[in-house]
Amino acid sequence: MSLDTTESGSNHASGPSGRPARSENPSRRAERRAIVGLLSPFAILFLLFYIVPICYAFVRSFFVTTRKGAFGPAEDAWGGLSNYGQALKDPALIASVGRVLLFGFIQVPAMLVIALTFALLLDSRSARFKRFFRLTYFVPYAVPVVIGAIVWGFLFTPGLGPVADLIPIDFLGNTWVLWSIAIIVTWTYAGYNMLIMYSNLQAIDQDIYEAARIDGANAWQTALRIKIPLIRDSVILTGVFSIIGTLQLFAEPQVLRSISTSISSTYTPNLLAFTAASGNAYNYAAAVSFLLAMATAVLSFVFLRLTQRWENS
């Protein structure tokens, strides 16, 4: 009997209801106040400068500007999907999309291979002067894109820049200017992507390599079979960022425009939207921007799905 009571007594004391009661209501209220207080500054600005502009562009993209007579005042009227219809039939837009897709098809894999190669080289046991090389590869990322493009513009100009004088290619001409832009973009971001991959490599447990070495894997096999699969996530991440960047291409062609006649005012989709907006065709520019954002999302998604399949296999 006595045993019973002590048992039930101790049960009571250790049960959840026996804990020192925390006044649930005031602390919940304080927590809620904290959540609102901490989140709202960002939330309000995000709403004002992200959500509202996107919605606004979306709404504007359904309106068309009409004029009464040639010089009458401009009026916005509901146009349904006509801006989108115009965009999908716009030969300049189709050409610019084709151009950035071709660019991305070549430049993004090339840059990522370069970044991956140097990340692996820096991570390999035989590497020397790691810190020094790592820093020099990363430095171009510190140079603002516009400044980088200006300097490369000089380098590509015959009679002025050593690159144009050393290699007999018309860097700013019709055939090559797209790849000149690719050189600038690769120069800017290869080191940045390399550093993302390298940081990931450094985080891998070194014991894995020891095990691989005991199993007789050489440096090449270790890199290919162990290191690359382990840093897959970083490679995918840099891939997504690069795709987004490619579709947004603007600053480099805009800067080179002042020295190259081969870059039209509709060279990339963003340049086209900018040109349309400068000509007061805001509604059309909004539709183009919106299509571009959608295309970016779709391409990033497709890329992620494709790489997921690679992950599963």
Added chain:
Amino acid sequence: MSTSVGTAPQPTQKWKRGPLESVLPVAVMFTAMACFMLPLWYLFVASSKNRGDLTTTPGLWFSHFQLGTNVSDTVNRDGGIFWRWLLNSVLYAGVGAAIGTVIAAMAGYALAKYEFRGREATFNTILAGVLVPATALALPLFLIFAAVGLTNTYWSVLLPSLVSPFGVYLSRIYASASVPDALIEAARLDGVGEFRIFLMMATALMKPALVTIFLFQFVVIWNNFFLPLIMLVDRKLFPMTLGLYSWNSQTQQDPTLATAVLTGALLSVVPIIAAFLMLQRYWRGGLGAGGVKG
């Protein structure tokens, strides 16, 4: 002596390391370094030349060294507008990144440390913001700012720069990793208020992360080109990037501007490269987090 040299290589080393295998990587890496550094070397050399030498002498080596003259010409050009641009860039990037970091840290901490309904939806919406092309935002922002009469002001560049979805993302990762729940709980039991816990404890624990977030945002704003290009007309409000761009687009009409553009580019690049190199351990932290969690 010769025997000790012969046995010096690590006995555990099983890979055959011929001269090719050890020399080739260094040679490749050295070549790559030369490629990456070429434009900066050219920039330095070209900034030290007078206008005639710029076109007539080899681009990668010095002739009459007159960097000092070029610098004073550049900073005094157009009534010293170069300093104004530099100051504007420091203002946009410094103020924007400082305030932006604080609000991103608050939001990231709240998303990491409080359970509430709609938390994941909120976070995912913010994360989707990382994917929105900045240029797709700039055009509608211009129209909205034009409607309220804010275009061509400091505000038009500064306000949108405050928002960094990537900063919130990093801040959430860091807050969950570096601020222990037990510590927060203990502080609550001691009667410390929620805001004080964030201000006094969380920010101290998250300090290295906050530096990383600040750096990322600083560089993004410092590099920003599209937004100021769209918003600003008055060149006194230009940041450095837009200012040098405007000079660069006039070099065809006024060739004397070439030296000013190059020297100005050198002057604007040197401090930011120096800051990068000094603060590089913070970069690796941020890039590592992006890589692992992405």
